[in-house]
């Protein structure tokens with residue numbers, strides 16, 4: 001391994017043991033800045049790598065793993081807006097890039113298109129990760145409308161290349177930032193907002209795969225959605241806090257420009273929705289989010305849903321959505337024979353209707369939950385932990401009924 005590829009040392013904040021090996025790669029100036037933001041927010045998270053042909057920009061990321069590409073060509077000064085140079089720079093370092101992604105289950109490639117390195121090198125990084133067998137998801141911003149046509153054309157071509165070489169590419173047009181940030185915002189604060197959005201997508205998926213699942217989504221659900229998405233996905237997220245957190249988050253999600261004010265959810269063939277909450281996350285919160293989303297979603301949409309608990313999220317709730325515009329079910333699905341069964345209209349699987357409102361709403365909803373089984377993780381006895389158990393018929397009545405009975409929400413229609 002050469003001197004310009006520095007690997008994290010044993011004290012370098014490596015990720016805790018996680019069931020999946022996940023790598024975040026920032027490519028080019030903007031991509032590396034967004035990747036650094038992910039690392040800042042997830043200090044116990046996945047390994048984050050910066051890849052650039054601009055050595056100074058690379059140093060400024062401060063990330064522990066940096067790969068300088070194309071030095072022979074660019075002398076470490078960047079690709080000067082030329083995607084062809086960015087492509088050659090990455091191809092020159094193909095072996096080092098291959099070493100980086102080797103053995104990874106999931107690779108996120110983050111880039112901002114329109115310059116030389118991101119536009120040229122990111123598709124090469126995605127191709128290598130994909131060839132190495134990692135599920136490869138790209139986040140790419142495209143230039144503002146006011147930027148040069150040449151850059152916009154280069155960005156569109158790079159986007160096409162990314163889609164070709166990855167499992168899914170999430171495009172976040174910078175122009176949409178104008179709807180998100182206040183009118184008087186500076187360009188820097190708009191870019192900061194974009195970094196934050198990309199980070200929330202990565203964090204949402206990271207938490208989904210690593211934190212306790214009240215309703216668990218696993219890697220094969222993510223893989224199923226991404227691999228069948230036909231290459232183009234959208235991402236959105238929203239937050240709520242306090243007693244009305246579920247309502248707030250759902251309303252904000254459906255109003256988000258990231259999801260075209262709800263239109264993406266309304267039209268998506270399939271989407272993955274994860275609810276991240278604190279230990280106070282109630283089943284009713286989950287039910288409220290889901291029933292409101294199902295009202296908007298297509299009746300035949302495939303919905304993969306999860307609910308994740310993180311102690312830091314006490315009193316608040318974040319909803320993250322990864323939506324596939326198209327569902328290309330040509331490939332065999334995870335755990336299924338290659339001839340997929342004919343699709344039939346499906347009812348929402350029997351939830352655990354704790355209230356008449358829940359029962360009515362579950363019966364009314366008709367969207368299809370695509371994951372086979374929603375698994376309720378075994379939870380501890382919460383505030384009853386130090387209390388004498390209330391035993392009846394050999395059962396501890398202080399443990400929620402659905403845990404005692406091992407209730408699983410079943411949906412066998414994938």
Ligand SMILES: Nc1nc2c(ncn2[C@@H]2O[C@H](COP(=O)(O)OP(=O)(O)OP(=O)(O)O)[C@@H](O)[C@H]2O)c(=O)[nH]1
Nearest residue numbers: 028029030079080081112114115116117118191194
């Ligand atoms: N969303 C977002 N966009 C950015 C950011 N920085 C730059 N951009 C946009 O991304 C485009 C490419 O800029 P860079 O990422 O700096 O370019 P590069 O990939 O480093 O390419 P070269 O510098 O030419 O080697 C610009 O035209 C901007 O529209 C950022 O932090 N966030």
Ligand SMILES: [Mg+2]
Nearest residue numbers: 028029054078
């Ligand atoms: Mg640059």
